């Protein structure tokens with residue numbers, strides 16, 4: 435249990451840092467800096483409560499209408515860092531005035547194929563007093579492939595370099611701006627941001643003291659490839675084939691899974707708490723059984739397709755390399771695959787990345803995608819993007835801490851990926867469960883989609899999700915605060931409490947809360963009390 439508030443912690447952090455910061459000191463940070471390869475292209479002093487527009491933002495990062503909320507009186511800097519003669523990253527820095535600076539720094543990552551600064555996490559971080567940083571990972575835009583064509587160094591930035599550069603530049607900048615370095619350096623990211631974090635802990639263990647890593651896309655190439663493999667398993671791109679299962683059939687298939695498995699965890703709430711425990715047989719949805727009407731029921735060939743869709747993925751030499759798709763999760767990432775009767779995969783990252791970075795071929799399409807294309811990508815591993823490396827020994831030995839979380843209803847990164855990675859780190863480092871829990875704790879959140887959203891009580895101060903609930907800024911309800919207390923006070927998070935709000939609007943009326951537990955413990959209803967109260971959920975070992 436927590437017994438002190440975050441505001442006390444902020445003050446404790448700030449005492450040592452009474453250095454002046456002001457519009458003048460902000461303005462003085464413009465142009466060339468003494469940090470090698472770094473140019474400040476914009477500096478502006480902004481007041482808490484104001485809102486800024488970000489003109490020039492590319493469409494897929496929010497467009498010219500993109501706005502950001504200023505959450506402290508701060509100095510905002512925009513930096514360009516030349517990473518090689520043919521590549522550069524853009525870094526966003528929000529530096530709260532010295533009185534509200536908590537003495538720490540917070541860096542952030544990206545999503546998908548990157549290219550967008552994570553303003554949501556920066557806003558949250560600056561609001562708590564962190565000197566907060568973001569990066570475009572070396573290119574602008576989260577859709578497209580042109581930025582990767584013939585640009586191996588841009589791929590290197592996205593693949594492994596951008597977060598390291600962000601960490602180094604942020605350390606230098608904090609020292610120059612405040613006159614003293616950050617007491618601790620943190621990182622928070624989700625999805626690709628989670629991948630970047632784990633990879634950074636492996637490659638550059640000195641960069642951060644604590645990392646909050648959501649729904650991590652470790653083994654990124656298999657994650658992306660799986661969308662193409664599963665689409666082909668259900669008959670795509672031949673929309674007329676007898677194997678093809680149409681988009682409108684999938685919600686009924688997922689509904690049937692929820693009907694069958696939901697209550698087995700003790701609570702009929704529409705949430706399958708542990709989807710990896712079950713196997714689903716679609717035979718009950720066959721035409722003629724009466725469960726589904728004539729427009730949705732499955733033919734024998736379609737039943738075989740659905741079975742295949744829920745099998746794990748093996749590479750071309752027969753080794754299972756990617757776990758089964760999550761039961762109870764919406765299937766759009768592979769089943770939303772036609773536009774007006776023409777085959778077209780809505781999950782565009784596959785085509786973009788294989789075009790731009792794997793094959794360097796702007797005419798490539800995933801129409802004939804197979805496990806050969808998957809294996810080829812794993813072999814090539816451009817920019818070291820795959821990031822499945824479980825050797826976190828240096829990060830562990832220096833005392834770094836990782837809180838990871840993953841929704842059990844994640845359609846994009848199957849949550850079993852986190853289970854496999856955690857177990858992999860444990861075995862690579864030869865750690866007992868107590869040992870690994872000294873530095874790495876994984877929390878599963880049943881009913882959470884990818885990074886946020888879903889039926890579950892998913893709000894835990896998630897990375898990439900603005901705003902924080904100002905009434906719940908404590909180490910039980912906010913995972914970043916829990917991380918700080920673990921790193922700085924040695925208080926490891928025994929539980930996290932997730933919150934569900936009316937209309938899923940963070941900060942509005944609370945409709946439910948639930949206790950979550952470090953894996954391999956799981957959260958189970960006590961069988962008696964109100965399921966919408968956190969205290970009714972206990973950590974149990976399965």
Ligand SMILES: *[C@@H]1O[C@H](CO)[C@@H](O)[C@H](O)[C@H]1NC(C)=O
Nearest residue numbers: 485501502503554557900901
């Ligand atoms: C900024 O804050 C307002 C008011 O709280 C909110 O409605 C809006 O969504 C926020 N915008 C961003 C970009 O976070």
Ligand SMILES: *[C@@H]1O[C@H](CO)[C@@H](O)[C@H](O)[C@H]1NC(C)=O
Nearest residue numbers: 482483505506507534561563
């Ligand atoms: C920013 O303004 C909000 C709203 O007035 C306030 O709650 C918050 O404490 C301020 N933040 C800082 C860092 O001053």
Ligand SMILES: *[C@@H]1O[C@H](CO)[C@@H](O)[C@H](O)[C@H]1NC(C)=O
Nearest residue numbers: 469470471516517518519520
């Ligand atoms: C500056 O960039 C060049 C490549 O453009 C690189 O060789 C050099 O190491 C960089 N300097 C530092 C201090 O990072």
Ligand SMILES: *[C@@H]1O[C@H](CO)[C@@H](O)[C@H](O)[C@H]1NC(C)=O
Nearest residue numbers: 490491522524570572573574
């Ligand atoms: C990204 O966009 C910014 C302007 O918002 C620009 O300064 C920068 O050069 C662009 N980066 C790349 C790699 O195109």
Ligand SMILES: *[C@@H]1O[C@H](CO)[C@@H](O)[C@H](O)[C@H]1NC(C)=O
Nearest residue numbers: 671672673674675775776777
């Ligand atoms: C599918 O069948 C329809 C009509 O039966 C036909 O118009 C269409 O061209 C076929 N599409 C393909 C990709 O074969």
Ligand SMILES: *[C@@H]1O[C@H](CO)[C@@H](O)[C@H](O)[C@H]1NC(C)=O
Nearest residue numbers: 682686726727728729730731
């Ligand atoms: C089949 O069921 C779906 C969902 O309940 C409904 O939208 C659709 O109209 C039904 N089709 C027929 C042919 O009854």
Ligand SMILES: *[C@@H]1O[C@H](CO)[C@@H](O)[C@H](O)[C@H]1NC(C)=O
Nearest residue numbers: 772773774775776777778779
């Ligand atoms: C699909 O059809 C709709 C309605 O006819 C049209 O508005 C839309 O542009 C079409 N989309 C594509 C990609 O052709």
Ligand SMILES: *[C@@H]1O[C@H](CO)[C@@H](O)[C@H](O)[C@H]1NC(C)=O
Nearest residue numbers: 749750751752753755809812
């Ligand atoms: C398949 O996966 C196994 C285990 O990771 C690996 O040893 C093997 O080289 C892979 N085969 C191919 C063709 O990539």
Ligand SMILES: *[C@@H]1O[C@H](CO)[C@@H](O)[C@H](O)[C@H]1NC(C)=O
Nearest residue numbers: 861862863864865866867869
């Ligand atoms: C793993 O650790 C155990 C003690 O916890 C030790 O007995 C064993 O030799 C270690 N194995 C390896 C391969 O280091």
Ligand SMILES: *[C@@H]1O[C@H](CO)[C@@H](O)[C@H](O)[C@H]1NC(C)=O
Nearest residue numbers: 438442443446918919922923
């Ligand atoms: C650490 O613990 C002390 C005493 O329990 C408390 O006063 C302080 O606020 C804590 N700091 C953080 C960052 O949690």
Ligand SMILES: *[C@@H]1O[C@H](CO)[C@@H](O)[C@H](O)[C@H]1NC(C)=O
Nearest residue numbers: 935936937939941942943944
């Ligand atoms: C929150 O709950 C109160 C009391 O039940 C109600 O009056 C209010 O309308 C609710 N607020 C919202 C935003 O729904």
Ligand SMILES: CC(=O)N[C@H]1CO[C@H](CO)[C@@H](O)[C@@H]1O
Nearest residue numbers: 960962963964967968969970
């Ligand atoms: C936390 C909580 O509310 N516990 C209650 C659960 O139900 C039992 C039996 O009704 C009560 O005794 C507990 O106080």
